[in-house]
Amino acid sequence: MRAAPIFAIVSSGAVLGLGAALLFAQQQPRAAPDSRVLETRYEIGYPWWDASRGTPLPASKTFRDPSGQLRLLNTSGAVETDGHPFFTPLGSNGRACITCHQPTSAMSLSVDLIRPRWADTDGKDPLFAAIDGSNCPNLPQEKEESHSLLLERGLFRIALPWPPVTASGRPLKPDFRIEVVRDPTGCNKNPASISVYRRPRVAANLKYVALPTGVTLMADGREPNLQSQATTAAITHEQASAAPTPAQLKQIEDFERQLFMAQHSDAFAGLLGEPGGPPLLGADNLASGVAGAGPMPTAGSLAAAFDPWRNLNAPNLAILQRTFRSSVLRGVDLFASREFGLPDGKRGTCATCHRPGINRSIDIGTTNLPAAKESPELPLFRITCDASAPPHPQLGRTFLTQDPGRALITGKCADAGAILMQQFRGLTARAPYFANGSAAGLNELVDFYDRRFQIGLTDKEKQDLANFLSIL
Ligand code: HEC
Numbered sequence: 135m136r137a138a139p140i141f142a143i144v145s146s147g148a149v150l151g152l153g154a155a156l157l158f159a160q161q162q163p164r165a166a167p168d169s170r171v172l173e174t175r176y177e178i179g180y181p182w183w184d185a186s187r188g189t190p191l192p193a194s195k196t197f198r199d200p201s202g203q204l205r206l207l208n209t210s211g212a213v214e215t216d217g218h219p220f221f222t223p224l225g226s227n228g229r230a231c232i233t234c235h236q237p238t239s240a241m242s243l244s245v246d247l248i249r250p251r252w253a254d255t256d257g258k259d260p261l262f263a264a265i266d267g268s269n270c271p272n273l274p275q276e277k278e279e280s281h282s283l284l285l286e287r288g289l290f291r292i293a294l295p296w297p298p299v300t301a302s303g304r305p306l307k308p309d310f311r312i313e314v315v316r317d318p319t320g321c322n323k324n325p326a327s328i329s330v331y332r333r334p335r336v337a338a339n340l341k342y343v344a345l346p347t348g349v350t351l352m353a354d355g356r357e358p359n360l361q362s363q364a365t366t367a368a369i370t371h372e373q374a375s376a377a378p379t380p381a382q383l384k385q386i387e388d389f390e391r392q393l394f395m396a397q398h399s400d401a402f403a404g405l406l407g408e409p410g411g412p413p414l415l416g417a418d419n420l421a422s423g424v425a426g427a428g429p430m431p432t433a434g435s436l437a438a439a440f441d442p443w444r445n446l447n448a449p450n451l452a453i454l455q456r457t458f459r460s461s462v463l464r465g466v467d468l469f470a471s472r473e474f475g476l477p478d479g480k481r482g483t484c485a486t487c488h489r490p491g492i493n494r495s496i497d498i499g500t501t502n503l504p505a506a507k508e509s510p511e512l513p514l515f516r517i518t519c520d521a522s523a524p525p526h527p528q529l530g531r532t533f534l535t536q537d538p539g540r541a542l543i544t545g546k547c548a549d550a551g552a553i554l555m556q557q558f559r560g561l562t563a564r565a566p567y568f569a570n571g572s573a574a575g576l577n578e579l580v581d582f583y584d585r586r587f588q589i590g591l592t593d594k595e596k597q598d599l600a601n602f603l604s605i606l
């Protein structure tokens with residue numbers, strides 16, 4: 135039976151009976167893996183990729199992740215990493231790009247890789263460098279609590295100039311004032327710089343993300359293209375004294391544009407990118423363009439993309455597989471057609487925002503109060519918009535935020551808390567979610583939406599949505 139080796143992922147570790155496994159499929163949070171999964175994941179998948187490791191990154195490779203397997207695909211063949219600027223430290227702190235964009239974490243960095251890394255290296259890995267791998271560089275670096283935001287929420291410190299400066303170095307005049315209300319890390323004492331704390335975004339599938347038009351990179355859209363992004367990354371995260379050479383920048387961009395990543399198999403759903411299966415799934419369909427030019431096709435085509443799974447009576451499907459796939463199908467339909475009130479006052483669905491051309495930043499309440507998760511460990515800022523400025527569309531002229539997002543770049547009060555959407559691929563391999571890591575798993579992410587937009591999802595519908603997200 136085709137599905138047998140995949141089910142082995144579940145049954146070998148846990149010895150779940152089929153009944154228990156079905157229960158698991160329907161009720162257990164999928165993206166907040168239990169300790170069993172964490173352990174096996176860390177042992178088996180040789181998870182940590184050290185800078186300067188020197189071994190090639192194969193043309194294709196699958197890695198275990200909490201819901202099955204993730205596949206990485208280098209369309210230009212195996213990558214020689216020895217001396218490659220993505221894999222080699224470019225600055226003084228021993229980090230390379232790969233340090234924070236790890237293959238087993240879908241080219242981001244999940245908290246379940248960060249924690250064992252601290253334990254294994256006694257906090258000495260360059261990952262924990264004082265500059266942004268600690269809550270603030272002036273804290274005692276040997277103490278775990280000085281790195282709590284990275285260890286607990288997977289967040290790095292991002293320090294941005296205030297007021298914002300344009301690409302040509304000219305200061306912008308913001309149309310709002312920003313005051314520090316709470317500074318638990320002690321890193322917001324300098325009024326000319328604002329420190330916020332953010333998750334690494336995915337350094338794969340960038341062919342579809344880094345587009346020449348519009349604002350497409352970083353939570354606040356501040357980098358215009360992959361080469362400027364890599365330059366800033368080398369200077370800030372790697373503490374390089376000079377920009378990488380043009381040849382190195384080209385090598386980094388070329389690598390990023392040919393690298394694709396998606397879920398490959400699911401412990402319950404089975405193989406994902408199979409021939410004749412839903413064209414949206416799997417790294418190969420993404421690389422070949424069959425999946426469409428982006429993380430999500432349009433709403434109509436999204437539902438249609440799962441037609442190959444709609445014949446659930448296919449004779450070769452195991453019960454577990456059928457149950458899980460029908461949950462995913464309900465999740466797809468919910469994602470594409472369940473309407474609720476959007477921030478702009480109109481009605482729409484998840485797919486209204488999450489469509490091809492993800493270059494959209496909007497405040498959905500992940501960082502602005504009152505919707506944002508209560509987080510005393512994060513800084514809190516008060517935004518006061520000038521009387522003459524267009525107010526924030528949902529919050530008026532005075533409100534609190536943990537991260538002003540896009541407004542730190544544009545200087546516009548109306549942009550405060552607007553975060554640029556991320557791609558949706560390889561989600562289970564890279565928890566926690568949202569730019570500030572406020573959703574620990576996919577179930578918590580769905581809960582957030584349900585509460586924030588009063589969608590009225592039942593527990594079953596929430597699980598259906600989470601199951602759908604888990605197979606991308
Ligand atoms: C210390 C960890 C760290 C290192 C080292 C690092 N990054 Fe990142 N990377 C991040 C974080 C954090 C973000 C998101 C920052 C934000 O949203 O403001 C990010 C974002 C990105 C993005 C944006 C993706 C998107 O969809 O917006 C790309 C591309 C990227 N990094 C590539 C690189 C490259 C290339 C290097 C090496 C030159 C590198 N990174 C080194 C942490 C790191």
Ligand code: HEC
Binds near residue numbers: 485
């Ligand atoms: C009004 C626009 C909008 C709607 C509607 C919307 N989202 Fe989002 N979504 C966003 C934005 C903006 C972000 C980035 C927020 C952040 O990182 O703080 C995001 C991020 C995400 C992410 C990526 C998380 C990560 O860290 O990679 C997922 C998954 C997601 N949304 C799922 C959904 C689901 C499921 C629904 C429907 C219940 C939905 N979204 C509805 C705007 C929207």
